[in-house]
Amino acid sequence: MRTSLDVLRRFVDLPADPAAARVLLDEVGLEVKRIDPDRPGVPVTLELLANRGDHHGHVGLAREVAGRTGGDVREPRCLDLVVGEGTHPVQVQTPLCPVYALTELRRTAEVGLDAEARALLEACGLKPVHPVVDATNVANLELGQPTHAFDADTLVGPVTVRLSRAGERAWPLFAPEPVDVPEGTVVIADDEKILALAGVIGCEESKTTAATTRILLEAAAFDPVAVRKASRALDVHTDSSARFERGADFTLPLRGAGRVAALLSAGWAVHGTTSLHASWADPARLVPFEPAACRAFLAVDEDDASLWARLGRYGFVREGAGVRVPAHRLWDVEHPADLYEEIAKSIGYDATPTTLPAIDMGAVPSHAEQVWDTAAEVLVGAGFYEVVTDGFHGRQLVEQLGFGEGHPLHAHVETANALDRAYSLLKNETLGQALEGVALNVRMKHDEIKAFERTRTFHPDPGAPNGVCTERTVLWAIAAGHERPRTWAGAAREIDAHLLAGLVDELALALRVPFAVSTAPGTHPLQSALHPGRQALVRQGDRVVGIVGEVHPAVVARFRLKRVRPVYLEIDGDALLAEPVRAVFAEPPRVPPVERDLAFTLPRGVEAAALCAALEAGAPDWLRRVAVTDLYAHVQDGAPVRTLTVTLTWANDEGDRTAEALNAATEQAAQAALAALGPRGVTLRA
């Protein structure tokens, strides 16, 4: 809300120093978002609390200040209108309009508003339009009571407050043409047309113009929900709707009309009596207030009299063991805690006592927190940057991944009202956004990419507790470029899926949970998006818990990625949270182990893991470890083959293994491997 300190001072005393005035306003909940101490009048912009309709007028602001300072609130002069038959017939046909008053004024002279009223308009950012319109605006800004004037000579038949009918149209002020009015909207109408959308805006056909000589001044109170619905349905938001949506003061309409009449009194005269249609009855709400409970709640040491007096400053009237809530606060004061807030504001939040928290045992991170921190540390240690992606993605991204109808990831939970198409689907996978990230970086010539995220995906599931979807937590990582950034010491190895497979091992070690990168048959929803010859599943026992591999060249092309071959890893979050396997420490032997190397030639299709398994299976039980320590890819007899050097580490804990025994055991393992894999073309190199 825009105003100025000078204007606000008409209603309540404020400190002379703008800085002190600002502090005061901030402290009473009228937060100053902007102030210009050097400009005339000291313009200010206030941020109003969303639940305080009464703050939408200067009198309401003044009451808030006075509640703190104890000062007086100066209300503007209003004419006392005489309630009677009125000059124009009125029918109120809906309970959504609890109060409706209509007063006729006739023009007596061509006189505008006085300088004080014009200054208020200007301070509040409004430009003069027409004396009548200006007067209604001023009255609203002063009292927080919207009013509206119809040109009486445009009306046909009685003024009726009713619900709109199916197919009705209205022409709101400032709209280029008439619009459809949703059925059931509260409207003000005559026999031919809608005159106003109740509490929101007037209409063109009955508006006041320079030629108007007779007005019917409406001052009413409308149901907040009805006004809110109309405002949203028509997408029309006005000062009036903002006020009514927060709850009107049902006692205010006559004063609002009287204020307009007073403002216009130099050029317009009240004609006849004011017709008043009021179905509203003051609920006389009493809220219990126990000073002792208040003192305990706020930890303050004020006596009863002082507490009651503070409530009185805000208009609360003591009645028995509680207070009667004034009409302008019926919408936000219901509980004793609401009154405690008033007391706290009156004292000043900063002036109430403060108790520092007691020393506590503290809390330790949960297992899940520790797991995520550890996993992140593994990835960060490997040079990966954590990123955060949106919870949504668009249909186009699904198509880029090739997840057509029938694909397990084709179905999504959809948003119903997203303002942006990119947010139409809740994401059910993370590869797409990871690839978008790669594309973004490649476009910026940042080709060295290592990124990861812990995030959630959403999966349609009518059987879920919420009947719609389940949420899964996943850890994903994507990489492209080189294993290390280029340095002066030479080029690093290009990244391939082996890097991420190695990270699976590191994660398993760090978390002490069993993960295995496995090419054994199994299914994962992302298989079709990865290179068929360069992918593997991540298993935990028999369960598939993730996937690792190079992104399928066709998918890479659809993301318009050039120069890079991204590799991707995804692991189910629950698998990371599996119960850790306790490490059992074994004293290292006093004698170093002994090693023997073997070299095998493997035709394409035979996996290193199969060779290692065959060696392990065929060796004596004092074989400690089998590791691939060298790879030579070449062509043999016209076919691509790989020669793997495998290092067998043998236990020699007592230092008593002879060379003959080691060689014999190594030969035994080699022959076992050849027996198992020889039929598949595996040979032992001399």
Place this chain on the structure above:
Amino acid sequence: MSRPDVSALLEAFRADLAAAGDPEALEQVRRTHTGKASPLKAALKGLRDVPAEERPQVAAALNAAQATVEAELEAARLRAEEAALEARVAEEWQDLSMPGLAAPRGMRHPVSQVEAICLQTMRRLGFQLVEGPEVESAFYNFDALNIPEHHPARDMQDTFWVDGGLLLRSHTTTVQARVLEKHPPLPIKVVSAGRVYRNEAVDATHLAMFHQFEGIWVDRGLTFADLKGTLAFVARALFGADRRVRFKPKFYPYTEPSVGVDVSCGVCGGSGCDACHGAGWVTILGAGMVHPKVFTTFGYDPAEVSGIAFGFGTTRLAAQWTGITKVRSLYEPDLRTLTRLHRGA
């Protein structure tokens, strides 16, 4: 037998020693002048032929000569080793002004870093982290938190509605609601952190998704003073012990009274500058005493228990702490942004 010429022996030794330019030559001198076939050893063997009355004197001279030879040889060896080391060190010069070659680490996301600091702070007060779903019902997101349908407060949180009448949580306060529903033993001290959603037109400074951090403490006898003390502790733990803290009235539907917490501007120290719009204060979090309606919704008697609730935007904190002005960039996987934050431009 004539007496051996000890001076000549030493003279010959010293001549050879002086000519020895490297450790190998030195070793040769050692073998020549102290080995079994050396003149000195021969002279010692020949002592028996020296007349008895002269023998002690000659023996002493030869022993002295032997000691001298060995001492000078050792000194020469040390000098040679030192010289060799100096030569090697000179040879092995490396230009350590060249960039280092350690495998570079990556970095946690700024929002995660902020969350970690917040969690660390709250753990000191005994708060535990709990998580909740992001797809929520209107009950947990609004109704249970005293935000009935058509309440203007719902405008504050433009909502993403999804299939089945559910929504994407617009605040992490939903987690507090779920915790209260379970009625854990008092005191309840939990925090929640994570993604929240607002259906807004996205631009550099407006996001459809961002991160929040919230906490709730429920117990018997908690007062407004406890609220202030806890918030002051949190504010100073996060922003520095030298920052001033102030409390101001706010409106949140699920707390009463509601409180906004400001800290003195870190740029100007409170005198007012562009960063704080001249206020001298920066708002960092919203809080309040848990609203009685929230308690009654979940079967608590507000006369028996009271609670403190607070929350802040970790996205905004991350932006403030990193100096990022366009928060959208925090949510783009542009590694240039992260590497600049990590390693500088």
